[in-house]
Amino acid sequence: MEDTQAALVEAASQYLYPNYRQPPLILSQGSGSEVWDLSGKRYLDFYAGIAVSSLGHSHPRLTAVLADQAVRLLHVSNYFYNEPNIRLARELCQLTGLDRALFCNSGTEAVEAMLKLGRRYHFDRGDRERYRVIAFENSFHGRTMGALAVTGQPKYRDGFGPLAGVTHVPYGDIDAAIGAMGDDVAAVIVEPIQGEGGVALPPPGFLAELRALCDRSGALLLVDEVQTGVGRTGRFLACEHAGIQPDVVALAKGLGGGVPVGVVLSREAYAQALPPGSHGSTFAGNALASAAALAVLEVLKEGDLVAQAAKSGEYLARGLAGIATRHSDKIRESRGMGLLQALVLRESLVPSAVVALLRDAGLLVTVAGSDAVRFSPALNVSTAHIDEALDIVDRVLIRYRTGDDG
Ligand SMILES: *Cc1c(COP(=O)(O)O)cnc(C)c1O
Numbered sequence: 001m002e003d004t005q006a007a008l009v010e011a012a013s014q015y016l017y018p019n020y021r022q023p024p025l026i027l028s029q030g031s032g033s034e035v036w037d038l039s040g041k042r043y044l045d046f047y048a049g050i051a052v053s054s055l056g057h058s059h060p061r062l063t064a065v066l067a068d069q070a071v072r073l074l075h076v077s078n079y080f081y082n083e084p085n086i087r088l089a090r091e092l093c094q095l096t097g098l099d100r101a102l103f104c105n106s107g108t109e110a111v112e113a114m115l116k117l118g119r120r121y122h123f124d125r126g127d128r129e130r131y132r133v134i135a136f137e138n139s140f141h142g143r144t145m146g147a148l149a150v151t152g153q154p155k156y157r158d159g160f161g162p163l164a165g166v167t168h169v170p171y172g173d174i175d176a177a178i179g180a181m182g183d184d185v186a187a188v189i190v191e192p193i194q195g196e197g198g199v200a201l202p203p204p205g206f207l208a209e210l211r212a213l214c215d216r217s218g219a220l221l222l223v224d225e226v227q228t229g230v231g232r233t234g235r236f237l238a239c240e241h242a243g244i245q246p247d248v249v250a251l252a253k254g255l256g257g258g259v260p261v262g263v264v265l266s267r268e269a270y271a272q273a274l275p276p277g278s279h280g281s282t283f284a285g286n287a288l289a290s291a292a293a294l295a296v297l298e299v300l301k302e303g304d305l306v307a308q309a310a311k312s313g314e315y316l317a318r319g320l321a322g323i324a325t326r327h328s329d330k331i332r333e334s335r336g337m338g339l340l341q342a343l344v345l346r347e348s349l350v351p352s353a354v355v356a357l358l359r360d361a362g363l364l365v366t367v368a369g370s371d372a373v374r375f376s377p378a379l380n381v382s383t384a385h386i387d388e389a390l391d392i393v394d395r396v397l398i399r400y401r402t403g404d405d406g
Helices: 007-013 060-072 083-095 107-124 145-150 174-180 206-217 287-302 304-324 351-360 383-399
Strands: 027-031 034-037 042-045 100-104 132-136 166-169 185-190 220-223 249-253 264-267 331-337 340-345 364-370 370-376
Touching: 042 100, 042 383, 060 287, 060 331, 083 100, 083 264, 083 287, 100 107, 100 174, 107 145, 107 220, 107 249, 107 264, 132 145, 166 174, 174 206, 185 206, 287 304, 304 340, 304 383, 351 364, 351 370, 351 383
Parallel strands: 132 166, 132 185, 185 220, 220 249
Antiparallel strands: 027 034, 034 042, 100 264, 249 264, 331 340, 340 370, 364 370
């Protein structure tokens, strides 16, 4: 007997840890920027699994590569090389101008690896007291202990301390970062745009000034592009917009198009800070995950999808700006870059209620930060789907009564 949607939701509430807050539906099938739940209801997918499904759902090239690789070889561990992994490393280095790649399985693992590298680099040079990390308030870097220690939001940190060795300063405040710098600082970690923090952009020049601060002090600049990377903002790396090069950069979310994979990329000198035995992971760079990521990069290149994301990002941004103007009683502003955009709600609106109303109306988006609704569709989203999504937002905002809990 096949489980109904309601029966499966009931089983979920009984057997899964209660650490997420899912709505009572089960997404079971997708195609491009459309997904369907088990009852057959269609949704426009403008969250893409939190900026993960960069090619949309069931992209024919990605599914073919996955099927082919599954038949050939799934996993050998890092006791041996595997073919797609080496090709992927070469492609990523060519795309970023960096020298070497270290693979992992998620964003938080990529951040963890950057932090370990940051400390170990100075340790190897005899700077054994150089361990402190400067991070930013309102940041999100992941949920393992190291990544959590640099994450600058109490709602993720509370109850897991002590989380030591990190100084948090306000995002975008270069004087605060300069003030926090010292001989004991190993690294500065920063997001080019704070994604989970509410799609918050730093003031112009901030990233370049941070780059200069790190150059002066010898601290490594660790750039967390787990959310902003792989074309999301209209450049392969978001920090290209600021004209800076990271010492080390972390990618994950969109890299595998839905298959879990993360990577750290750096210049040669920093790669040497992790010699054999110093770091690793059983699954990292697995043949299946590497084949998926390689297929994503090939499709991005062949379809010129990063440039397309820049264009459709502008189109989406214009539409959201129009909505912000038309509904200025409910929307404070629209902001973002490329296909990472947000509507910032006024205080009288409850973000989770707005997201729920949009979902009922057939549009999937996510809450980001305390007051923003985030739009992060697939990089190949069509303008027709953007129009449809904007129309749904317009209609829901017209109907939304302030104080309405959805
Ligand atoms: C999502 C995210 C992470 C954590 O990635 P996971 O794959 O969830 O572990 C880290 N940094 C940033 C900027 C992110 O958006």
